Amino acid sequence: MTPLQNPANPGHHKYVASTPSSGVAGSKAADDMYGISRIDDVACRTHAWRVSLRRRGRKMVKNFPDKKCGGRHQALRCAKEYRDWIIKNNQPLSRIEFASILRKNNQSGVPGVCLIECEYRLGNGARRATQYWEAIWPTTPGRHIKRRFSITAHGMERAFQMACAARNTGMLNVEGVFWPAERGLE
Numbered sequence: 001m002t003p004l005q006n007p008a009n010p011g012h013h014k015y016v017a018s019t020p021s022s023g024v025a026g027s028k029a030a031d032d033m034y035g036i037s038r039i040d041d042v043a044c045r046t047h048a049w050r051v052s053l054r055r056r057g058r059k060m061v062k063n064f065p066d067k068k069c070g071g072r073h074q075a076l077r078c079a080k081e082y083r084d085w086i087i088k089n090n091q092p093l094s095r096i097e098f099a100s101i102l103r104k105n106n107q108s109g110v111p112g113v114c115l116i117e118c119e120y121r122l123g124n125g126a127r128r129a130t131q132y133w134e135a136i137w138p139t140t141p142g143r144h145i146k147r148r149f150s151i152t153a154h155g156m157e158r159a160f161q162m163a164c165a166a167r168n169t170g171m172l173n174v175e176g177v178f179w180p181a182e183r184g185l186e
Contacts, residue, residue: 035083036076039063047072049079055090092177099138099174112136112167113160116148133163137170145170 035053039046048065062082069075102111112135119129132148139145147166149159 032080035086036079049075051079051083051086053083053086053090055086055092058090060086060090095138095174095176096171099171108133108160110164110167112171113163133159135163135167135170137167138174 035051037050037052039048039050041047046065047067048063050061050063052059052061054060062079064075064079064082066072066075069078100111102109106114108114114134114136116132116134117129118132119127121127131151133151134146134148136144136146147163147170149162149166151159153159154162
């Protein structure tokens with residue numbers, strides 16, 4: 001690993017976080033280093049492995065300095081043991097729990113249900129706007145399903161109820177843990 005040099009001060013190396021893995025997510029080496037990064041700051045004489053994980057909204061960070069742990073390899077071994085202990089004793093959010101969090105920008109009061117306004121042009125060039133209640137829920141990691149219910153066709157209240165019902169039905173099939181944390185489970 002080559003540290004990043006500060007061009008203003010060539011002798012000063014900035015904080016560098018890296019892993020000795022191939023860098024390919026899902027590879028054995030990348031999974032082996034899940035939640036672990038390397039810190040080498042020459043100017044501050046900091047050489048350590050850092051464990052950094054988030055579980056249920058709480059961030060857990062701990063450094064394992066080479067000097068205190070008896071060398072770079074011992075520090076890495078200690079960091080992996082600590083990381084494994086965190087994973088074992090602090091379960092990540094399930095996908096249902098994560099998808100059920102009410103976001104700050106939610107205006108409907110129901111997670112995964114929002115009001116959408118679409119504007120489109122008619123054949124004669126005139127513009128028309130229509131509103132929908134949209135339900136969204138996760139399927140596989142990185143994918144989701146959306147269903148829209150027209151306010152024009154169903155009315156405001158009925159379209160909202162239909163969107164909520166569709167979301168509730170879709171959420172019945174959601175399984176597993178919040179997908180960024182899947183690498184830490186085995």
